[in-house]
Amino acid sequence: MTELNKLFAATKQAFDLPEGVIYLDGNSLGPMTHASRTRLIDEMDNQWSQKLIRGWNESGWYQLAQTVGDKIAALIGAPKGTVTAADNTSINVHKVLSAALAMNPGRKVILSDSGNFPTDLYAAQGVIAGLNDGYELKVVTPEQVFDAIDESVAVVMITQVDYCTGRLHDMASITERARANGVKTIWDLCHSAGAMAIQLDALQVDFAVGCGYKYFNGGPGAPAFLYVREEHINNIQPVLTGWMGHASPFSFEQQYTPMQGIGRMRVGTPSILGLASLDAALDVFCSVSMEQIRQRSVELSEVFMDEVAKCCPQLELASPTDAGLRGSQVSYRFPQGYAVVQALIDHGVVGDFRMPDIIRFGITPLYLNRADIVKAAQIIGDVMANQLWDCDKFKAKQAVT
Amino acid sequence: MTELNKLFAATKQAFDLPEGVIYLDGNSLGPMTHASRTRLIDEMDNQWSQKLIRGWNESGWYQLAQTVGDKIAALIGAPKGTVTAADNTSINVHKVLSAALAMNPGRKVILSDSGNFPTDLYAAQGVIAGLNDGYELKVVTPEQVFDAIDESVAVVMITQVDYCTGRLHDMASITERARANGVKTIWDLCHSAGAMAIQLDALQVDFAVGCGYKYFNGGPGAPAFLYVREEHINNIQPVLTGWMGHASPFSFEQQYTPMQGIGRMRVGTPSILGLASLDAALDVFCSVSMEQIRQRSVELSEVFMDEVAKCCPQLELASPTDAGLRGSQVSYRFPQGYAVVQALIDHGVVGDFRMPDIIRFGITPLYLNRADIVKAAQIIGDVMANQLWDCDKFKAKQAVT
Incomplete structure (x- = not known):
């Protein structure tokens, strides 16, 4: 295990994360730390x-x-x-x-x-x-x-x-x-x-x-x-x-x-x-510097974009490919983006949707590791390839998107 | 037990109050209900x-x-x-x-x-x-x-x-x-x-x-x-x-x-x-109406003012005596009011102080009953009669009064 891997393995333990969920929405609402509780x-x-x-x-x-x-x-x-x-x-x-x-x-x-x-x-x-x-x-x-x-x-x-x-x-x-x-x-x-x-x-x-x-x-x-x-x-x-x-x-x-x-x-x-x-x-x-967080965020974002590009040709990248021009989220455009996000949540990958067609995934190294990112991309690939988003229950809009 | 006594005995149970404290400062910060926790x-x-x-x-x-x-x-x-x-x-x-x-x-x-x-x-x-x-x-x-x-x-x-x-x-x-x-x-x-x-x-x-x-x-x-x-x-x-x-x-x-x-x-x-x-x-x-709360507040305030008047001639009433002209607190003036409040807290009666010389007591029937009020007045009487406030530790001002 590299030094950075050790650091982030420790920070992940600081969070109370639900079982069976890969949370790619910390750019919207961060999860709860044990310390807060x-x-x-x-x-x-x-x-x-x-x-x-x-x-x-x-x-x-x-x-x-x-x-x-x-x-x-x-x-x-x-x-x-x-x-x-x-x-x-x-x-x-x-x-x-x-x-x-x-x-x-x-x-x-x-x-x-x-x-x-x-x-x-x-x-x-x-x-x-x-x-x-x-x-x-x-x-x-x-x-x-x-x-x-x-x-x-x-x-x-x-x-x-x-x-x-x-x-x-x-x-x-x-x-x-x-x-x-x-x-x-x-x-x-x-x-x-x-x-x-x-x-x-x-x-x-x-x-x-x-x-x-x-x-x-x-x-x-x-x-x-x-x-x-x-x-x-x-x-x-x-x-x-x-x-x-x-x-x-x-x-x-x-x-x-x-x-x-x-x-x-x-x-x-x-x-x-x-x-x-x-x-x-x-x-x-x-326990971790902003530079380390940024370095790991860039690494994870690139893994994520590579994996999604391989399995989801339908999703159009909306974020800059150059890490120097990108924050800590990766976004895609898809006409039925809202339904895709709902289907993903149903399959344990939480991102969110922004009008008119943006699917957002937050990359947060404090509690996400490479395995999470790869698995999330696989699930996204499955939802897209099999059009699992294409059913009524995922299309009904809620008050907060 | 009257109907009103029963009602307020029940509301008192809704609060998590510290042992050994009579809290007469709910006009500044209300105590915690079990429901909030x-x-x-x-x-x-x-x-x-x-x-x-x-x-x-x-x-x-x-x-x-x-x-x-x-x-x-x-x-x-x-x-x-x-x-x-x-x-x-x-x-x-x-x-x-x-x-x-x-x-x-x-x-x-x-x-x-x-x-x-x-x-x-x-x-x-x-x-x-x-x-x-x-x-x-x-x-x-x-x-x-x-x-x-x-x-x-x-x-x-x-x-x-x-x-x-x-x-x-x-x-x-x-x-x-x-x-x-x-x-x-x-x-x-x-x-x-x-x-x-x-x-x-x-x-x-x-x-x-x-x-x-x-x-x-x-x-x-x-x-x-x-x-x-x-x-x-x-x-x-x-x-x-x-x-x-x-x-x-x-x-x-x-x-x-x-x-x-x-x-x-x-x-x-x-x-x-x-x-x-x-x-x-x-x-x-x-479980209780505002009219009932007000009625009980007036009753308790009058008990409090009567008791304090009896045992604390040094305290000058700053609140109107007429209930129709008074809210749900009873205030007194005393030149060393700040020290008195600190001494009272030390003796288990929590009120507070406002510049320049005001001692405030909040009367809150949801969690204060007649016995609390009578006991608080007795403690105030003791602190005043024996000048228990007259020592350095009660005179040192804190940031929040």
């Missing part, structure tokens, strides 16, 4: 129920958003004290986009791309409507982003890895061009944080947001996070003001004064259960 | 870990914010479909205040009072700064609110029960005067929902917000809720836009279109663990 039991049996209100001081609750933020910071190339766990990604986009626009008052264009996750665009539309001051959301194709960055743009807001295709933006070149043109950068890391090394500070990114429940395995609806470049933090006047971002929350002053530090981006009382689960889940990253 | 174990062992992404369809997660909202609606006199669980109170104030101001475009005054919980005022200050259009927050004393409502006011935003003193505003008369003057109403129910009957619909309240972790016992940082009067809902253009409020979240359209119904006030992915705990905790209200 143990922690939540402790929060119930020894903290909330026993310490009651004292938990805020004695159980680390009051610091927990920052504790989690600092753990995440270390995983995305951000200094301690520049990341906080908070709310959800959509709300965090509202916060950082408002802050970024205020830093570029003479410019009215928010640049994004059609590969962005829609909620980021919705947040931008909401911010624009709220400001009611001539702002404009300019949505170009992912390929046009680089050239569209010029001195008319206030903020470029981009998701690093496309949720549909797994296409990976070049954070370095886009951020550099933005900086050269006085454009503030917001990177959405929902589909990259926890899957690859990210260097927010070294690349001089201004703002970032990301998700706690995908590659970070925090649990369904886990708190999200946000990053602000260190030199900006204390210059931001938060738009979403609340007592958890106040300089002195327990003085109960009538006037809002933001605290010094990233904590000013917090608003109300955070979900302690959600934070606790995420906090515990993040510890699996202590 | 059972539910969270199930969410971990049978839903998240086993169903993984399928939980969104098969475990009720996708509907959970509305499921919880509808349960809360029934407890605050609101029709089904007018309340949703969402985010935290501070963020919900941002949402409903923005919506309320948009309904009264010619007016620039937000009226509130000095008894409001500060985060509501902070949210108002943030909304005003964001709109940057001449809005003004006018803060009067609680006694001045009624007379200050006139046709210059856009929105009156009031917390029904004062977090410090327990003083109860008259929702009926204030709402009626607001309506007569074309003023939109926002009621913050953080310190009243779950403690007394509230008639949002009958009184024609426009908006309300409230807390899931106080009298609703949802757990630390449980999701909050918001209410919008039925006739307003589909006329609101949400300012906090996100995919969970979209008309068709899984169509992944680039343009934000709010869904029909209260769901448009949702933004991003909600905390499922937090919602699940709250959902389970709310079931204790199935």
